[in-house]
Amino acid sequence: MKLFHNVMLHVSAASVVVMTAWAVLFYWAIIAEVNDEVDDSLEDYSENLIIRYLNGEVMPSLNNGSNNQFYMYDVSEEYAKTYPQISYRDEMVYIDEKLEYEPARILMTIFKTDSGYKELVVYTPTIDKIDLQQSILGWIIALYVGIILILLLLNMWIFRRNMKPLYALLSWFNNYKIGSGNTPLSTKQNITEFKNLYQAVTMSVDRNEKLYEQQKLFIGNASHEMQTPLAICLNRLEMLMEDENLTEKQMEEIAKTHQTLENITRMNKSLLLLCKIENGQYADMKDVSVNSMIHQYTDVFSEVYAYKNITVSLSETSSLQMRINESLAVMLVSNLLKNAYLHNSDNGKIEVVVKDKGFIVANTGEDALDSSKIFTRFYQGSKKEGSTGLGLALVYTICKANNINIVYEFKDGMHVFEVNV
Incomplete structure (x- = not known):
């Protein structure tokens, strides 16, 4: 009330x-x-x-x-x-x-x-x-x-006359976005309580802006400083694998280490990406065609996972446009489709439906997953090679940051993810 x-x-x-x-x-x-x-x-x-x-x-x-x-x-x-x-x-x-x-x-x-x-x-x-x-x-x-x-x-x-400063403060908060160069909040108030409240809000916002800038700087530095040594380690392992004097046992151990470092690299990129999305660092918005993205990535993943012999069914009842950062839209669509391929069974099927206000990605599965945990980080119903456990968490974070609703249900032997814009 x-x-x-x-x-x-x-x-x-x-x-x-x-x-x-x-x-x-x-x-x-x-x-x-x-x-x-x-x-x-x-x-x-x-x-x-x-x-x-x-x-x-x-x-x-x-x-x-x-x-x-x-x-x-x-x-x-x-x-x-x-x-x-x-x-x-x-x-x-x-x-x-x-x-x-x-x-x-x-x-x-x-x-x-x-x-x-x-x-x-x-x-x-x-x-x-x-x-x-x-x-x-x-x-x-x-x-x-x-x-x-x-x-x-x-x-x-x-009441309305005396509460104008409060409504002005609420309106300012509704339009406030951290790191977006917002209009300064005026603290010129005749009422002592509102003046103190405005000063407290201004001080809190200034602290948040400083922490936000420090966090962005840390994320950028961490991304650079961690990715570089990981890339060097991978390159050295690849060079070591070219040595003809290695035994088969040594080659296997090096290959396992190389695969582990690749997983760490992907996980590091995903975690840094999650932090950037949560901090609102993808502010550029534009109208993005979901239909063209789905066509593009179904073709790509069909070639990558051709060995699984998965049947893809695409139904388009409307042309769907989303107002979103283009990079985030690519991550959203590609991660949902990759999840459908990666966690599908051999000779399984994928159904994609594009509607006027959203789209659905469904894939065959054996058992229902925990809907309360499926979008949490590192949750996996069954461990799949090449999966970091961050794909659906990344999808959920993108949807939350852009006021998009996503729900999961298990229906007729299919894992169904429905996105409503």
């Missing part, structure tokens, strides 16, 4: 919880205030009626133009002492004018007269109060949604 999405998720969740609690408390506070105002009105009306009754004045008619209504009746002393003097409740009452029941707020008051106890019931229809409650609820919801949206938009704007 992106940092922006993670922060906005937590901010949104916190805002929703806080605003929901506020909305509920605010709503109930408003409703309590409305009920309190209604109760005060009923209480004043009730006191006025009691005073008029006790003073012997004429009681107002029920149709007095007010929403407040009342009725009064005698109660016993036991009743008066049992129930509270003043009580409030909500219930449905019958409205004579409308000839129907409607919700009302009721105040019940018990008071003492010269003739005994009376209970005064005062009520007011709560239709207006319900409308007010619904209106308040609607405005609270609208205010709630509006504040939430404003808070989220404000947080998004503040």
Whole structure:
């Protein structure tokens, strides 16, 4: 999950919880205030009626133009002492004018007269109060949604504005390639943390560039210094093999030593090549025709391994172009084809399929290989003469360096290597 999405998720969740609690408390506070105002009105009306009754004045008619209504009746002393003097409740009452029941707020008051106890019931229809409650609820919801949206938009704007240096750093890293003369990273930042981060990144990149240059120099020197003495040793052995005074036993030992040195030479070249690829020293890219390379190297290897009598089947459903360094493309195609010939059985077969988005090289085999180890260095299912165990590792490194996908599977008695560009 992106940092922006993670922060906005937590901010949104916190805002929703806080605003929901506020909305509920605010709503109930408003409703309590409305009920309190209604109760005060009923209480004043009730006191006025009691005073008029006790003073012997004429009681107002029920149709007095007010929403407040009342009725009064005698109660016993036991009743008066049992129930509270003043009580409030909500219930449905019958409205004579409308000839129907409607919700009302009721105040019940018990008071003492010269003739005994009376209970005064005062009520007011709560239709207006319900409308007010619904209106308040609607405005609270609208205010709630509006504040939430404003808070989220404000947080998004503040976050993106303050995190611009981080996004700039990530963009610079995405375009950064070691040893490619990248644009320097500016450390002019107002925020202390970002300034320190930029300085740390700049120092790390400078160290990596220096180490990269040292490694390239070491690889070049190692390649030169190791290949020269190996070539001299091979030449001396070849000259020694021309000596007619050598016995057959000595010739065999010299030939074995010569073969060992040749294997070491090939292995050294492959290891140095792997290091160069991993260090990105093959940066020149161009469009390369895979079809022509496959034709070229199938012809070459067919002659070299003619003694194995291998049948080659080539199917081309499309013309495949790869954007890659040409030398690496040659290594990729030639190593896959050489592997198919070298690790094939006599009278076996090779199937090559070129598609629009990749190609497949398959060869006959007896048992499946370990797919988790097949692309590791020096892994060999069965040791073959002339194999260094680095061919498929080299293929995998080339694919990884160029964002090419390669997979292996054993299917219908065939080792299948599929390359998808």
